[in-house]
Amino acid sequence: MSIPGASVGEVVLAVEGVKLRLGETQILDGVTFDVRDRIRVDAVTGQVVALLGPSGVGKTRLLRIIAGLDPPDAGTVRGVKGESLPAGTVGVVFQDYPLLRHRTIDDNLVVAGRIGGLEREGAEKRAKELLETFGLADRASFYPGQLSGGQRQRAAIAQQLVVPRRFLLLDEPFSGLDPAALEDVSKLIVDVANLDELNTIVVITHDIRAAMSVSDSVYMLGRDHDGEGRIIPGAKIQATYDLVDEGLAWQEGLLENPRFVALEKEIRGRFREL
Amino acid sequence: MLAASGGCARDGGDFLAVYAQAERGDVSFVRVFAPNSVVDRKTAGIVVGFWAAVMFTLWAASPFATLPTPKDIWVALSDLWWNQGLGPELFTTIRLITHATLITSLLALLLAYATVVPFFRPLVEGASKLRFLGLTGLVFPLTLLTGGGYALKVALLTFGMASFFVTSMAEIVLEIPRSEFDHMRVLGASEPVIVWEVVVRGTLDRALEVLRQNVAIGWSMITMVEGISRAEGGIGAVILNENKHFKLAEVYAILIVILIVGLAIDYAVGVFRNIVCPHARLGKVVR
Numbered sequence: 001m002s003i004p005g006a007s008v009g010e011v012v013l014a015v016e017g018v019k020l021r022l023g024e025t026q027i028l029d030g031v032t033f034d035v036r037d038r039i040r041v042d043a044v045t046g047q048v049v050a051l052l053g054p055s056g057v058g059k060t061r062l063l064r065i066i067a068g069l070d071p072p073d074a075g076t077v078r079g080v081k082g083e084s085l086p087a088g089t090v091g092v093v094f095q096d097y098p099l100l101r102h103r104t105i106d107d108n109l110v111v112a113g114r115i116g117g118l119e120r121e122g123a124e125k126r127a128k129e130l131l132e133t134f135g136l137a138d139r140a141s142f143y144p145g146q147l148s149g150g151q152r153q154r155a156a157i158a159q160q161l162v163v164p165r166r167f168l169l170l171d172e173p174f175s176g177l178d179p180a181a182l183e184d185v186s187k188l189i190v191d192v193a194n195l196d197e198l199n200t201i202v203v204i205t206h207d208i209r210a211a212m213s214v215s216d217s218v219y220m221l222g223r224d225h226d227g228e229g230r231i232i233p234g235a236k237i238q239a240t241y242d243l244v245d246e247g248l249a250w251q252e253g254l255l256e257n258p259r260f261v262a263l264e265k266e267i268r269g270r271f272r273e274l
Numbered sequence: 275m276l277a278a279s280g281g282c283a284r285d286g287g288d289f290l291a292v293y294a295q296a297e298r299g300d301v302s303f304v305r306v307f308a309p310n311s312v313v314d315r316k317t318a319g320i321v322v323g324f325w326a327a328v329m330f331t332l333w334a335a336s337p338f339a340t341l342p343t344p345k346d347i348w349v350a351l352s353d354l355w356w357n358q359g360l361g362p363e364l365f366t367t368i369r370l371i372t373h374a375t376l377i378t379s380l381l382a383l384l385l386a387y388a389t390v391v392p393f394f395r396p397l398v399e400g401a402s403k404l405r406f407l408g409l410t411g412l413v414f415p416l417t418l419l420t421g422g423g424y425a426l427k428v429a430l431l432t433f434g435m436a437s438f439f440v441t442s443m444a445e446i447v448l449e450i451p452r453s454e455f456d457h458m459r460v461l462g463a464s465e466p467v468i469v470w471e472v473v474v475r476g477t478l479d480r481a482l483e484v485l486r487q488n489v490a491i492g493w494s495m496i497t498m499v500e501g502i503s504r505a506e507g508g509i510g511a512v513i514l515n516e517n518k519h520f521k522l523a524e525v526y527a528i529l530i531v532i533l534i535v536g537l538a539i540d541y542a543v544g545v546f547r548n549i550v551c552p553h554a555r556l557g558k559v560v561r
Contacts, residue, residue, distance in 0.1 A: 090460065098453055101476070115467060116461070
């Protein structure tokens with residue numbers, strides 16, 4: 001039931017055997033998955049991957065490792081052609097949409113450009129383009145404290161895109177959004193991913209439906225249980241769903257598709273066991 | 275019993291109705307007394323005027339012989355200003371506090387920002403603990419170090435303000451959430467850029483607020499410090515001289531000048547903060 005004309009190419013992100021221990025607690029225990037370039041005939045298609053898992057399972061810890069902010073105790077994270085990914089090469093939009101509160105939105109983007117090596121003029125031009133793309137042109141001179149949650153989220157994503165990046169990690173991007181805002185964010189994620197063939201967006205969330213609606217792959221992060229149902233510390237990838245193989249990616253009206261609903265139910269059931 | 279409960283509910287209902295009206299602003303007079311309500315500028319001005327009038331009336335009608343009347347103080351103030359050179363003395367004091375504030379800000383901010391480097395943290399912690407030392411015992415060693423006079427006064431004021439300034443600023447720097455540093459790291463910023471953007475620029479509004487508090491601390495110490503070495507004059511020296519001669523009206527007149535100038539400095543620092551850091555006003559709750 002794969003989507004016609006779709007195939008996979010090279011590995012763009014490889015997470016292998018990542019382990020992390022905090023004090024006496026094993027948080028991650030051999031997390032392994034890879035993301036491959038999605039190829040579609042006549043369409044630039046980036047990758048959108050959902051990393052699902054219950055609260056406290058270690059999703060954000062894994063995000064920090066992928067972003068190069070924390071080193072793992074063991075394991076590796078590699079990008080296209082096996083390149084390493086130090087901090088600064090992977091864009092991250094944290095859950096609270098951080099921005100420099102003492103700078104205007106326009107300035108926030110310009111600073112990101114300057115840090116990324118652009119000349120001032122180039123950074124200003126890029127900031128202006130992005131603010132228009134993200135519907136924030138009329139908020140350019142506002143401070144972050146003057147924006148609504150949705151505007152702040154868009155500004156935070158735009159800031160990560162001033163300098164072109166292959167990877168963007170979004171931590172709980174659907175949290176606290178109303179249905180209209182959720183649709184907007186979902187569209188934004190897909191649009192950003194499709195800006196370049198090798199763009200990869202990893203969405204870390206526990207919102208199953210929203211995650212499935214934007215992704216081409218779903219990875220479920222969870223812990224094992226012993227014979228008596230007790231949690232064994234140390235999360236790993238417990239299940240993988242290829243939504244392209246299932247014919248459930250890149251389509252309008254997915255949410256009403258009976259097969260989508262059935263898969264969502266299956267994933268939800270699995271989620272409860274994590 | 276039933277009737278009592280009914281009465282209670284009715285009273286409560288009436289109160290809630292009035293309260294709701296007050297919240298909507300339908301009854302502006304009631305609104306002033308409604309807990310947690312917001313009043314407009316005009317109403318706030320009327321409330322301030324009311325309390326000022328009450329205080330002034332109490333003062334004017336005071337039976338205490340040791341409290342000069344407003345008229346006595348006004349006459350004393352005119353004499354001090356026009357005949358006894360209060361203006362130049364005030365200028366001397368303002369120059370002193372400005373000098374000490376500049377040195378304090380430089381020293382304290384450098385120390386506070388240094389907390390980002392673990393090597394300097396014990397030094398900053400130590401400087402912060404010096405606030406428990408009183409100034410009195412330090413007069414002698416600081417006199418020997420500075421040679422006395424103006425330099426001694428600057429040193430005393432600086433010591434008095436800097437230890438508090440360092441304490442507050444170091445706490446602000448240490449409390450910067452880790453996410454703000456991480457945010458800059460994912461943008462690819464180097465650590466010196468992160469320090470400049472997050473630690474220095476990101477806390478500038480709070481630094482100016484701490485400065486505001488510390489100038490107030492310095493200003494409240496000014497009479498004591500100027501009293502230690504009176505040769506250079508200053509408003510502190512003048513008030514101590516008037517104290518000595520038991521000229522109560524003059525003493526109160528100078529106290530009022532100290533209060534007004536202190537408030538003006540506080541206001542000026544506040545305005546400067548709002549100009550330099552317009553974002554600082556965004557989080558302010560208006561009541």
